[in-house]
Amino acid sequence: LSGNGIFGTLPSPFPSLDRLTTLSIANNNMTGSLPDFASSLPELRTLDLSNQKEIGNGFEGHISASISTIRFLSELNLANNRLTSSIPPEISDLSQLRFLNLSSNELSKGIPSNYWLKIEVVDLSENKLDGRIPVDLGELTNTLIFLDGNANISLPAPLSLCSVDGFDLVNNPDFCPSERNFLADFYVSAKGAEWTENFGWNDPYLNYCNWLGVSCNEMDNVIALELSNNGLSGKLSASIGNLSSLENLDLSDNDIKGSIPSDISLLSNLSRLRLSFNGFTGTAPLELENLNQLELLHLHGNRISGVMPTVAVASDLGESSFISDCGVPTEFDEPLICGSCTMCCNSQSDCNPTEKTRIQRNEFSGYTEFTWVFFISVIGFALVACVISYSYDKFKRRSDPVASSETRRRSMKRRANKYALDKIGQKSVYRFFLGKSWVGWMVASAVMAIQIWILFTFVRGAEFDLSDDNSDFVYTWKCPRDKVECDNKADLTAAGWVMFGILMASHLLKDLVNGSKMIVLSAKEGYQPNSRIRFFVGGLFLSTVTMFTLFVSTIYNKAIATSNTKIIANAVIILFINDLDEQFFSLIEAVDERLITWLSGKDLVETEKVDDAPDDIDAISVIQSTSVPQSSSSFSFKPKNTTEMAVKEEIEKKMEIFWEEVRIILNESHQDEEKESDL
Numbered sequence: 001l002s003g004n005g006i007f008g009t010l011p012s013p014f015p016s017l018d019r020l021t022t023l024s025i026a027n028n029n030m031t032g033s034l035p036d037f038a039s040s041l042p043e044l045r046t047l048d049l050s051n052q053k054e055i056g057n058g059f060e061g062h063i064s065a066s067i068s069t070i071r072f073l074s075e076l077n078l079a080n081n082r083l084t085s086s087i088p089p090e091i092s093d094l095s096q097l098r099f100l101n102l103s104s105n106e107l108s109k110g111i112p113s114n115y116w117l118k119i120e121v122v123d124l125s126e127n128k129l130d131g132r133i134p135v136d137l138g139e140l141t142n143t144l145i146f147l148d149g150n151a152n153i154s155l156p157a158p159l160s161l162c163s164v165d166g167f168d169l170v171n172n173p174d175f176c177p178s179e180r181n182f183l184a185d186f187y188v189s190a191k192g193a194e195w196t197e198n199f200g201w202n203d204p205y206l207n208y209c210n211w212l213g214v215s216c217n218e219m220d221n222v223i224a225l226e227l228s229n230n231g232l233s234g235k236l237s238a239s240i241g242n243l244s245s246l247e248n249l250d251l252s253d254n255d256i257k258g259s260i261p262s263d264i265s266l267l268s269n270l271s272r273l274r275l276s277f278n279g280f281t282g283t284a285p286l287e288l289e290n291l292n293q294l295e296l297l298h299l300h301g302n303r304i305s306g307v308m309p310t311v312a313v314a315s316d317l318g319e320s321s322f323i324s325d326c327g328v329p330t331e332f333d334e335p336l337i338c339g340s341c342t343m344c345c346n347s348q349s350d351c352n353p354t355e356k357t358r359i360q361r362n363e364f365s366g367y368t369e370f371t372w373v374f375f376i377s378v379i380g381f382a383l384v385a386c387v388i389s390y391s392y393d394k395f396k397r398r399s400d401p402v403a404s405s406e407t408r409r410r411s412m413k414r415r416a417n418k419y420a421l422d423k424i425g426q427k428s429v430y431r432f433f434l435g436k437s438w439v440g441w442m443v444a445s446a447v448m449a450i451q452i453w454i455l456f457t458f459v460r461g462a463e464f465d466l467s468d469d470n471s472d473f474v475y476t477w478k479c480p481r482d483k484v485e486c487d488n489k490a491d492l493t494a495a496g497w498v499m500f501g502i503l504m505a506s507h508l509l510k511d512l513v514n515g516s517k518m519i520v521l522s523a524k525e526g527y528q529p530n531s532r533i534r535f536f537v538g539g540l541f542l543s544t545v546t547m548f549t550l551f552v553s554t555i556y557n558k559a560i561a562t563s564n565t566k567i568i569a570n571a572v573i574i575l576f577i578n579d580l581d582e583q584f585f586s587l588i589e590a591v592d593e594r595l596i597t598w599l600s601g602k603d604l605v606e607t608e609k610v611d612d613a614p615d616d617i618d619a620i621s622v623i624q625s626t627s628v629p630q631s632s633s634s635f636s637f638k639p640k641n642t643t644e645m646a647v648k649e650e651i652e653k654k655m656e657i658f659w660e661e662v663r664i665i666l667n668e669s670h671q672d673e674e675k676e677s678d679l
Helices: 065-069 089-091 135-139 178-189 238-242 263-266 286-291 369-400 407-426 428-435 438-461 494-519 528-562 563-577 579-590 593-600 604-610 614-625 644-679
Strands: 007-009 022-024 029-033 044-050 058-061 075-077 099-101 119-122 128-131 144-146 214-216 220-228 249-252 272-274 280-281 297-298 322-324 343-345 351-353
Touching: 065 089, 089 135, 178 220, 178 238, 238 263, 263 286, 369 438, 369 494, 369 528, 407 428, 407 494, 407 528, 428 438, 428 528, 428 579, 428 593, 438 528, 438 579, 438 593, 494 528, 494 563, 528 563, 563 579, 579 593
Parallel strands: 007 029, 022 044, 029 058, 044 075, 075 099, 099 119, 119 144, 220 249, 249 272, 272 297, 297 322, 322 343
Antiparallel strands: 214 220, 343 351
16 A cells, blocks of 8 residues: 555554555555554564655654564564654564664664564664664674664664674764774684683773773874783784774784784884784785884794894884894794894794894904904014014114124024024924924924814804804893893803903913014024024914914803803813814824924924034133123223324224123023023
8 A cells, every 4th residue: 555645544443454464554644653453463474654754744652562472573664754752672572573664753762672683674763762772783793784863872882783784883983983893803803702801892882992901092093002911812803904093012922823914014103013922923024114113023932934024123222122033043944034133032032132243343244254354464463573573673783783793693593493492382283383394394284273173163153143053152132021121141240251361361371472472583683584484484373373262262252151150161161272282292292202303303303402502602611711801991002192092992982892792692691501400
């Protein structure tokens, strides 16, 4: 009977039509109240009395609760009338109901709940309903729900209802704030029901700004989400990237798995991101490079592999600003590569800053490369010292007749080998450098090569490369789960380095000084070129091994020493390598003492046996038997005029120089005798 211009009222009681299944009188001009259809139409399935208000006043009054007894009713349409009062809650008893439209009336009070899940449409829009929207409506996931036009409904809508696509107010920020929806997705994805604490997250009406871990600004925009150590698991929802005002995201110390969503790069205001100590896998999204406001980025304690994107983190936290698992040992075949990290941690939760060493800051790749520069520098300094010594000696001989006398020269030449032997060490294979035996030179060179080879192993072990598993570098920092800043746990203090310095000086300074003296000796005039070369090579090798030992011990302890006792222990081990030349000499001597004579050479052996050359002995004997005048007054020449007086003064000066030379030779002779007596 729809659309026929029917006017008037429906009879009450309504005629009994036991088999009538459909009654449709929509789009007419009827008025009055609704009769009791339950007793008259027990088999009714469709009741459509809508749109009476378009022409006239429409039906009015209330909806009888008895309508709920029409057990087969599947469609009830009373829209666009003037019905008042409340919607009978019994209407939810209509188990076969598929379509309910009560829109555009004057219905008031609350919205009934407990609808059957089979219902397809619930339209209660354009009424005067009030109170909270029932949570049960959120269970109607496949239902079209219309509630718009009810100004007195309390805000917001239930969280579950805002997840229903058919809800007409799902995009209304007053009823369904978008950020609450994003947080809800995050909650579900992170298995919120299993969290240690989830206050507010299950409340369908509580403002999301009051949820646990959520902080908002004055515009109710989420600016912080802090849920560290709260039992989160599951995965990190990509909807987190829709919280556009988020500045602080801290989900550390949980059990979130899966990959880090690239949508997180949409958080342009993000300044602090802590995802450490979770179970994230895969590679870090390259889009993280777009986070230009980051001041803190913690991604360590996960299973992230590959290459970490270059993220510019500007922070006052220094070493603790950008942390990842870029250290070794690692659980992967290749460690994570992170060029912009400020701290690298390994699989043992040990960490260390990535700040370059002073060597690396000077454009060297590491200590291994710098070692060659070190050797070249030592040789250069030795040559410079040799040139300076030669120039000084030459100047001294020009200005000092005694120093340039033949007698003085013979005396120096006579004692040079013994002096060099004392400096390089009587019980060291380096003494072979002073002899003329090529076999001795080869033995000494081989021992020195062994020392440098072993020391070079420590150089490679000291390399500061946090991704190199061959390095012995010790991680001394810890980055706790409950703290933002990392701590250096090393117990090495300044006192340890002082003790290290004392130990090095007491064992190495003597060799360094003696080696330097031999280099200076090689520049003296009066020696054969071969002797000079032997002095220079012996002094250079002695100084080089000594300085290299000091260099290696220093860098290796910087790399691995974590306490005062360990720095001493490490130093002692490396110092033992410096003594290998003496240990090898003792070994050769133990095998056969004649090998020492053979490897040293005849001239070096004679130096040990004879303190003075025979011709010098005769000269010194004559000098010792000569009465040395104490002054020039013993010269008895008497001048007769001024010219002769000048000649006398000149002769007296030369005589004083001569006797001064004699005294020097005698003193040196006595000193040599005392040394031989001591030996």
